[in-house]
Amino acid sequence: MMQKIKKIKKPLAVIGILFLLLFPVIITSSYYLHVMILAGIYVVLSLSLNLITGYTGQLCLGHAAFFGIGAYAGALLMVNVHMNFFFALICSFIISGIFGLLLGIPALRLRGDYLAIVTLGFGEIVHLVFVNWTELTNGPMGIRSIPGPSLFGIELDGNQEFYYLILIITALVLFLLNRLVNSGFGMAMQTIKADEIAAESIGIYPVKYKLIAFILSSGLAGLAGCFYASYISYISPTTFVYNTSVTILAMVVLGGLGSLTGSVIGGVVLTLLPEVLRSISDYRMIFFGALMIIMMIFKPEGFWGVSKRVKNIYKIKAGGAQNERDYESR
Amino acid sequence: MAMLEINDLKVKYGVIPALKGLTFHVDEGEIVALIGANGAGKTTTLHAISAIVDKSGGTISFNGKNITNEKAYKIVGMGIAHVQEGRGIFSEMTVLENLMIGAYLRKDKADIQADLKQVYSLFPRLEERKAQNAGTLSGGEQQMLSIGRALMAKPRMLLLDEPSMGLAPVVVEDIFRTIRKLNKELHMTILLVEQNAQMTLHVVNRAYIMENGKIVHSGTAKELRENDEIRKTYLGL
Numbered sequence: 001m002m003q004k005i006k007k008i009k010k011p012l013a014v015i016g017i018l019f020l021l022l023f024p025v026i027i028t029s030s031y032y033l034h035v036m037i038l039a040g041i042y043v044v045l046s047l048s049l050n051l052i053t054g055y056t057g058q059l060c061l062g063h064a065a066f067f068g069i070g071a072y073a074g075a076l077l078m079v080n081v082h083m084n085f086f087f088a089l090i091c092s093f094i095i096s097g098i099f100g101l102l103l104g105i106p107a108l109r110l111r112g113d114y115l116a117i118v119t120l121g122f123g124e125i126v127h128l129v130f131v132n133w134t135e136l137t138n139g140p141m142g143i144r145s146i147p148g149p150s151l152f153g154i155e156l157d158g159n160q161e162f163y164y165l166i167l168i169i170t171a172l173v174l175f176l177l178n179r180l181v182n183s184g185f186g187m188a189m190q191t192i193k194a195d196e197i198a199a200e201s202i203g204i205y206p207v208k209y210k211l212i213a214f215i216l217s218s219g220l221a222g223l224a225g226c227f228y229a230s231y232i233s234y235i236s237p238t239t240f241v242y243n244t245s246v247t248i249l250a251m252v253v254l255g256g257l258g259s260l261t262g263s264v265i266g267g268v269v270l271t272l273l274p275e276v277l278r279s280i281s282d283y284r285m286i287f288f289g290a291l292m293i294i295m296m297i298f299k300p301e302g303f304w305g306v307s308k309r310v311k312n313i314y315k316i317k318a319g320g321a322q323n324e325r326d327y328e329s330r
Numbered sequence: 331m332a333m334l335e336i337n338d339l340k341v342k343y344g345v346i347p348a349l350k351g352l353t354f355h356v357d358e359g360e361i362v363a364l365i366g367a368n369g370a371g372k373t374t375t376l377h378a379i380s381a382i383v384d385k386s387g388g389t390i391s392f393n394g395k396n397i398t399n400e401k402a403y404k405i406v407g408m409g410i411a412h413v414q415e416g417r418g419i420f421s422e423m424t425v426l427e428n429l430m431i432g433a434y435l436r437k438d439k440a441d442i443q444a445d446l447k448q449v450y451s452l453f454p455r456l457e458e459r460k461a462q463n464a465g466t467l468s469g470g471e472q473q474m475l476s477i478g479r480a481l482m483a484k485p486r487m488l489l490l491d492e493p494s495m496g497l498a499p500v501v502v503e504d505i506f507r508t509i510r511k512l513n514k515e516l517h518m519t520i521l522l523v524e525q526n527a528q529m530t531l532h533v534v535n536r537a538y539i540m541e542n543g544k545i546v547h548s549g550t551a552k553e554l555r556e557n558d559e560i561r562k563t564y565l566g567l
Contacts, residue, residue, distance in 0.1 A: 187431055191420050198418030201380055202483060203406035203435040 070222025096222020142236025421465025
């Protein structure tokens, strides 16, 4: 079965990419386009969280805070300083990353539940700052009329342009993270997830890797935030709450911890699902909850954890067979 | 001059002293064992050397350099590789990845390949299973992988923490044979922690017997094997 999947993998990928490229042409409904753009934003968010939670094994419950910091940083720069969208994107990446560093230095000394509590607290604090620092953030009223992107005087603020922008951003993030997690650096991160003491005893300094993963993760969330602010053109503190953090975490877990493909699937599915279930909106949350429970019972490794598993089982069998031959030949 | 010199080493877990002033040394090219019952402080000693636990007193020097206050990840770079009790392999990674991560700190790419070949010739099993996930290996193979991974760091000294733990006698013999081979052929200096005194005293040059965080006997393997008290207490003869 694996070989079959391998055979059709390439044509499937080509069809998928073509579909994504032509999507705005085929489907002109602005509603569908809007949902796809949101899905793109959430894919970037879940990819970035996967880096810290899935690959490095550090549970973070405050990802929405970095999303929000990026959104506010980008919005304020674009509205107050009239910074170009693309520069704002880079600035929000850097600013969120700095906050990631500041939180990371003390927080990453903690493990597991304790880190989760600290990041949860950080998320709440950031939310409260958004609400109460009215001079800067305009409080609960939020920031309005955030400009869209423009390049060389050409306005790019149509839905189609936004769609292609987020597609490019997502593809870039996916490409970079894929390179990262498959490098020596990615391997070091995974050893920390598996066993910190063992990692240390082969010369890997856990704090360094956790911190870099944390900075990168929060920076990318900030980048997604800046894009979100420009796309929706209005931000308020209600978006960047605990609920959002949990949703992003659910995307990562449901998609598969430590799988980039999983994060993409998780992000898309959990953005589309509430929209698909809009017709039965009264029972939506019940359906949502039930799905989560069913997933955790039957596929705790997530949507895409499976491919890894199948591969392992396949290899165990191969190893076992070899083993038997070994014994016979003795 | 001793390669590893430990002077009055003390470690406390909270208020409870685990090591109450340990003094011993390992010379270059030797295999030295720390033998003792559970709770004697053997593993703690190794953890203190590779800085996984904090020391409350004493000094450790390696090749004449004081390493008492170095961080754990730096110790490996200096040439001390620690094979943890319970093996500490990365079960989600393949055997090859586990070995290569052992060479993570090294920059000499060409030598890494040569060392990989050497590890494979020591443990042919690992080469057969290089593409398999490490978690699917048997206990003995995991122990081999753990030692192999430590060797990939190209250490000058190996700390082995109970390599025989939980393994069948025939596998234990195999592991001990490899330890001796490592010492004889690759001139690796080894500090071995063991409960299996019988087997250990046939492999090592010298041994220290530990009890309650202190060294109570020391001597060459032959001396200890012939000491009546030790024969009774540790060898059950």
